[in-house]
Amino acid sequence: MLTNDQLAKWDREHFFHPSTHLGQFARGEAPQRIITGGEGATIVDRDGTRLLDGFAGLYCVNVGYGRAEIADAIAEQARELAYYHAYAGHGTEAAITLARMVMERAPDHMARVYFGLSGSDANETNIKLVWYYNNILGRPEKKKIISRWRGYHGSGLMTGSMTGLDLFHRKFDLPLAQVIHTEAPYFYRRPDTAMSEAAFTAHLVAELEALIAREGADTIAAFIGEPVLGTGGLVPPPAGYWEAVQEVLARHDILLIADEVVTGFGRLGSMFGSQHYGLKPDLITIAKGLTSAYAPLSGSIVSQRMWDVLARGTDENGVMGHGWTYSAHPIGAAAGVANLALIDRLGLVEAAGRVGAHLNTCMAEAVGDHPNVGEVRGEGMLCAVELVAERDPRRFFDASEGVGAKVVGAMLRHGVIARAMPQGDIIGLAPPFCLTVEEAERIAGVTARAITEVLG
Numbered sequence: 001m002l003t004n005d006q007l008a009k010w011d012r013e014h015f016f017h018p019s020t021h022l023g024q025f026a027r028g029e030a031p032q033r034i035i036t037g038g039e040g041a042t043i044v045d046r047d048g049t050r051l052l053d054g055f056a057g058l059y060c061v062n063v064g065y066g067r068a069e070i071a072d073a074i075a076e077q078a079r080e081l082a083y084y085h086a087y088a089g090h091g092t093e094a095a096i097t098l099a100r101m102v103m104e105r106a107p108d109h110m111a112r113v114y115f116g117l118s119g120s121d122a123n124e125t126n127i128k129l130v131w132y133y134n135n136i137l138g139r140p141e142k143k144k145i146i147s148r149w150r151g152y153h154g155s156g157l158m159t160g161s162m163t164g165l166d167l168f169h170r171k172f173d174l175p176l177a178q179v180i181h182t183e184a185p186y187f188y189r190r191p192d193t194a195m196s197e198a199a200f201t202a203h204l205v206a207e208l209e210a211l212i213a214r215e216g217a218d219t220i221a222a223f224i225g226e227p228v229l230g231t232g233g234l235v236p237p238p239a240g241y242w243e244a245v246q247e248v249l250a251r252h253d254i255l256l257i258a259d260e261v262v263t264g265f266g267r268l269g270s271m272f273g274s275q276h277y278g279l280k281p282d283l284i285t286i287a288k289g290l291t292s293a294y295a296p297l298s299g300s301i302v303s304q305r306m307w308d309v310l311a312r313g314t315d316e317n318g319v320m321g322h323g324w325t326y327s328a329h330p331i332g333a334a335a336g337v338a339n340l341a342l343i344d345r346l347g348l349v350e351a352a353g354r355v356g357a358h359l360n361t362c363m364a365e366a367v368g369d370h371p372n373v374g375e376v377r378g379e380g381m382l383c384a385v386e387l388v389a390e391r392d393p394r395r396f397f398d399a400s401e402g403v404g405a406k407v408v409g410a411m412l413r414h415g416v417i418a419r420a421m422p423q424g425d426i427i428g429l430a431p432p433f434c435l436t437v438e439e440a441e442r443i444a445g446v447t448a449r450a451i452t453e454v455l456g
């Protein structure tokens with residue numbers, strides 16, 4: 001048994017952490033937290049400190065921690081058959097059952113689901129499928145991908161390019177040339193605060209049209225977007241946005257990829273964000289909520305229209321050369337089956353909508369009048385508090401002040417985990433769906449206390 005001190009030392013010496021300030025961490029200047037357990041919406045660290053996890057890990061532990069049903073399903077699968085691949089028509093009962101469960105929940109026009117391991121690799125798969133599709137249709141020039149500034153789609157080469165956040169590009173030679181960005185549908189940060197919501201939507205659509213005209217529709221294959229901007233700030237779209245964007249895409253024969261890694265399986269209080277906002281995507285990316293992160297698994301849900309072309313492509317060209325060793329891993333699939341069954345049994349999609357609405361209401365009441373709170377916004381079990389130096393005229397803090405991170409640090413000292421979103425002073429909350437009404441009220445109270453401590 002390792003002592004805490006040994007663990008802490010080994011962590012600093014050997015572990016290359018993702019999304020971390022490497023130098024500060026190695027030198028012991030950046031914080032370290034070693035997590036040992038969890039139950040419901042609470043996690044426990046190695047010192048026995050209990051923390052209310054207001055971000056469900058990385059908005060992924062949707063059913064909450066400590067679910068024995070999922071742990072048992074994983075153990076049973078590991079004992080019976082830990083692994084077999086899915087190449088060349090091989091399958092397992094878990095993967096086939098999960099495919100069926102996903103397709104029962106997906107919008108009606110979707111046809112098949114391909115399983116990967118992470119949201120990033122699922123989006124890489126999506127781009128390959130889009131390119132393959134256009135090659136089969138004899139349109140080799142139609143390949144560019146439109147993404148939005150502040151979108152988050154992963155941190156691989158194409159996916160990091162599609163991600164529209166500076167941090168994920170800097171010093172990585174990204175974005176790659178095939179990816180072009182359009183304006184974020186972020187009403188609070190609209191260029192002119194005099195703009196109405198309808199005028200802002202019209203402005204975004206005009207920007208999109210102009211980008212398509214500049215690049216040429218015959219060079220653009222797809223548009224990728226999260227139904228609600230996630231890591232870019234937890235921002236629901238302005239009214240009429242998706243309707244108008246879909247009309248433009250259809251007119252230019254541009255495919256729509258709905259990245260539902262965060263919104264899939266209930267976070268908005270609907271099974272998918274696509275149903276929530278009336279989207280008819282050609283591809284849907286799923287990950288996080290598919291297994292509630294009990295095991296890594298992701299997926300690309302493919303529409304009938306794309307599937308028909310992909311199938312024709314293999315008739316003309318032979319086997320599709322795309323797959324990972326761990327595609328449709330049976331342990332991930334078993335976790336997914338147990339997770340989706342649990343979400344149904346406990347009515348967690350409805351709970352996410354109901355308790356999420358309560359969280360948003362309490363938060364608006366607790367912090368909405370503070371002079372440094374520019375906006376409280378959310379949808380379903382997503383809630384964001386945007387901090388500003390001044391409300392009117394709207395003036396943001398200088399990034400170097402790190403105000404958002406300071407407030408999140410103060411919340412942590414009061415036992416609540418929130419996330420300082422990476423671009424702007426935005427306090428992000430995305431708790432597990434099993435959050436209780438009392439826990440929602442505690443999060444709002446702690447947020448208010450922390451803001452007052454940091455900003456007065």
Ligand code: PLP
Nearest residue numbers: 118119120152153154259261262
């Ligand atoms: N897409 C969205 C919308 C995400 O929020 C994320 C991760 O946060 C990803 C893709 C990438 O998923 P992963 O981190 O599993 O690669």
